[in-house]
Amino acid sequence: MSLFELFILAVGLSMDAFAVAVCKGLSLKKITVKHPVTVGLYFGIFQAGMPLIGFILGSQFSSRISSIDHWIAFILLGAIGINMIREALRKQEEECSKVEQDTALSFNNMIVLALATSIDALAIGITFAFLKVSIIPAVSFIGVVTFIISAAGVFIGNFFGAKYKSKAEFSGGVILVCLGFKILIEHLEIFS
Template sequence: MSLTELFILAVGLSMDAFAVAVCKGLCLEDLTFKDALTVGLWFGVFQAVMPLTGYILGAQFRDQITAIDHWIAFILLVLIGGNMIREACSKEDHGEPCCKEKKKELAPKTMLVLAVATSIDALAVGITFAFLNVEIVPAVSFIGVVNLVCSVAGVYIGHRFGIKLKTRAEITGGVILILMGSKILLEHLGII
């Protein structure tokens, strides 16, 4: 996987966290860089740990599945991307309730739930990394850093511009994941 492909994948994976970060920015009235960095670190670390976990799980089954690994990658990425698009398009209320209390908004319990929820798709991507023999440590480090930067930016953007970007970010992320899955499949089938 090239650096460009990895970057595109990392941006696609970061769109869920970006959308939640936009909401956090909307909810934090007196935003500081420390607040934005806290959100970014939670999301960035989990976006790095989850594909590593998926890779470890997938590596155990790699030899048994190599003949169909491109189909697995395609199906997982299309399902994840499609689900992101479906969720973005099906929400009637695009806002999320804010408690307006910084301690509650950034509490470890709250952030843990959000970090896990926004990184589940990265677990599935990690499984596909095992089948594609991706260099995992640089890949997950890169994904984590890209997610951290996107999340910090999301907090500031949300604080400045509000919830309008949340749905667009989720749809964009979904489309990127579907395109990456399609590219993997077409490459392995020899079409491109």
């Protein structure tokens, strides 16, 4: 997987975290440096940790299913992407109102939000095992990209409101679906 592909994947994965960070920013009256850094750290750490867990799990059985690994990657990325697109097309007010109920960046609240936004990354880690991706640089890169995008989301949410939240999630879903198709086409050698 090239650095560009990894960047696109990291951006796609971070869109859920971005959407929640926008809601966090929306709920904060005044932002200090602590707010975006805290949100970015929670989301970045979880977005890096979940693919690592998925990679470890996927490595256990990747050799047994190497003949269909490209189909599994395609299905996982496609399912995650389609789910993100579907979520983006739903009414977004509900999600922001749930996040706004607890405006503090409490440990319990942030752990739940970080876990909820990083579940998709677990499946990506399984895909990484099938594609034999160098996992430590990959998850580090995903964590840093998610940190930056989430921190920016807090500022954007506070400044612009929820205007861009669903567009970001929709874009992230499209990116993941396209990446799934690319992996499938490469492994099937359709354009070789």
